[in-house]
Amino acid sequence: MNPISTPGNIPSDLVADWQTLHRVFIRPEDEKSRQTLIKYMEQILFGLHEFLNSHVGVTEAIPLATLAKSYTDTTIRREPEKKLADVIKDIINEIAPRAVNVASPYFIGHMTSAIPFFMVHLKAITAALNQNLIKLETSKVLSVLEKQVLAKVHRMVYNREPAFYDTHVQNVDTCLGLFTNGGTTANITALWAARNRLCGPTNDFAGLAIEGLPRALEYLNCTGLAIMVSRRGHYSLGKAADLLGIGRKQLILVDTDVNNRIDMESLREEYDRLQQQNIRVLALVGIAGTTETGHIDPLEEMADFAAEVGCYFHVDAAWGGPTLFSDTHRHLLRGIERAVTIIDCHKQSEMMPMSAGMVFR
Ligand SMILES: Cc1ncc(COP(=O)(O)O)c(C=O)c1O
Numbered sequence: 167m168n169p170i171s172t173p174g175n176i177p178s179d180l181v182a183d184w185q186t187l188h189r190v191f192i193r194p195e196d197e198k199s200r201q202t203l204i205k206y207m208e209q210i211l212f213g214l215h216e217f218l219n220s221h222v223g224v225t226e227a228i229p230l231a232t233l234a235k236s237y238t239d240t241t242i243r244r245e246p247e248k249k250l251a252d253v254i255k256d257i258i259n260e261i262a263p264r265a266v267n268v269a270s271p272y273f274i275g276h277m278t279s280a281i282p283f284f285m286v287h288l289k290a291i292t293a294a295l296n297q298n299l300i301k302l303e304t305s306k307v308l309s310v311l312e313k314q315v316l317a318k319v320h321r322m323v324y325n326r327e328p329a330f331y332d333t334h335v336q337n338v339d340t341c342l343g344l345f346t347n348g349g350t351t352a353n354i355t356a357l358w359a360a361r362n363r364l365c366g367p368t369n370d371f372a373g374l375a376i377e378g379l380p381r382a383l384e385y386l387n388c389t390g391l392a393i394m395v396s397r398r399g400h401y402s403l404g405k406a407a408d409l410l411g412i413g414r415k416q417l418i419l420v421d422t423d424v425n426n427r428i429d430m431e432s433l434r435e436e437y438d439r440l441q442q443q444n445i446r447v448l449a450l451v452g453i454a455g456t457t458e459t460g461h462i463d464p465l466e467e468m469a470d471f472a473a474e475v476g477c478y479f480h481v482d483a484a485w486g487g488p489t490l491f492s493d494t495h496r497h498l499l500r501g502i503e504r505a506v507t508i509i510d511c512h513k514q515s516e517m518m519p520m521s522a523g524m525v526f527r
Contacts, residue, residue, distance in 0.1 A: 349484030455486020481488025
């Protein structure tokens with residue numbers, strides 16, 4: 167590629183030439199560029215930190231509608247508009263003061279927790295390594311590490327024999343759990359597994375994943391599938407019912423008691439009603455930490471009920487799951503070890519920045 171000539175209206179220092187691109191992507195920085203980069207990094211790592219320290223509480227009081235007026239230009243320009251230094255300055259001066267300071271001590275009951283400041287630096291390492299864990303050739307040791315982390319959290323939830331973990335921690339034929347990009351995709355993944363288990367392959371049916379929902383209903387000789395959860399269920403479960411072809415109408419919201427926990431009598435009544443309509447329940451979902459109130463369903467009773475009627479038991483512990491780290495409070499989640507469960511890293515796990523969820527079985 168030839169060096170690009172500078173079009174008349176663009177400052178020459180904004181125009182990239184081949185040598186510059188080559189240097190940016192391939193070569194280590196020369197001393198002058200290193201110093202510039204260090205200056206930027208200081209701005210990013212400490213400029214933002216200072217901002218966060220001095221802006222606890224409500225961020226800049228400016229209505230959303232007014233803000234929106236500043237961001238209406240939809241053209242993608244052919245010409246560069248700013249230098250990197252100006253982009254960084256704008257983020258610190260224009261964007262950060264108008265974002266929400268989730269680390270503020272004035273936040274009450276907010277799920278996106280404060281993170282230790284060193285996490286900002288650690289996240290920079292993640293960007294520098296830029297590994298893609300979708301396949302070993304772009305991740306290697308990170309994939310091995312991922313299996314170990316999942317096995318550790320699995321052990322916290324299910325507490326199987328040490329020999330079980332010795333066998334499975336790095337077994338390439340075993341999947342103790344998965345990382346997802348959050349609680350929504352973790353719930354969808356868990357219910358996807360539930361659907362495909364109820365409608366799995368047999369001798370004369372290749373399974374719903376291959377044959378589709380109408381054939382699966384025909385094969386199961388039922389008129390529909392349902393997911394049962396209390397009225398406090400998170401709205402990601404509605405998305406799952408929609409995406410999995412079950413239908414939002416078949417996400418059955420069961421009444422709760424005065425403590426926002428699923429009412430077991432209502433659960434039985436709703437289940438009987440579905441039976442009369444010849445609708446199969448593919449999963450019962452317990453909530454370990456409801457989004458709005460933090461209440462925990464009676465997980466042991468629910469596990470008993472799921473076993474009695476023969477359906478998949480899933481616990482949405484996106485928020486409350488890390489309670490298992492507490493020797494004092496882990497008993498509140500008793501019964502979770504009998505479920506497929508999901509836990510978010512960026513909620514009660516405290517140290518974690520956005521965004522990761524986990525699914526375990
Ligand atoms: C109980 C529960 N489940 C699932 C989710 C969805 O998690 P995410 O926002 O990571 O997709 C939330 C989020 O608030 C939640 O509170």
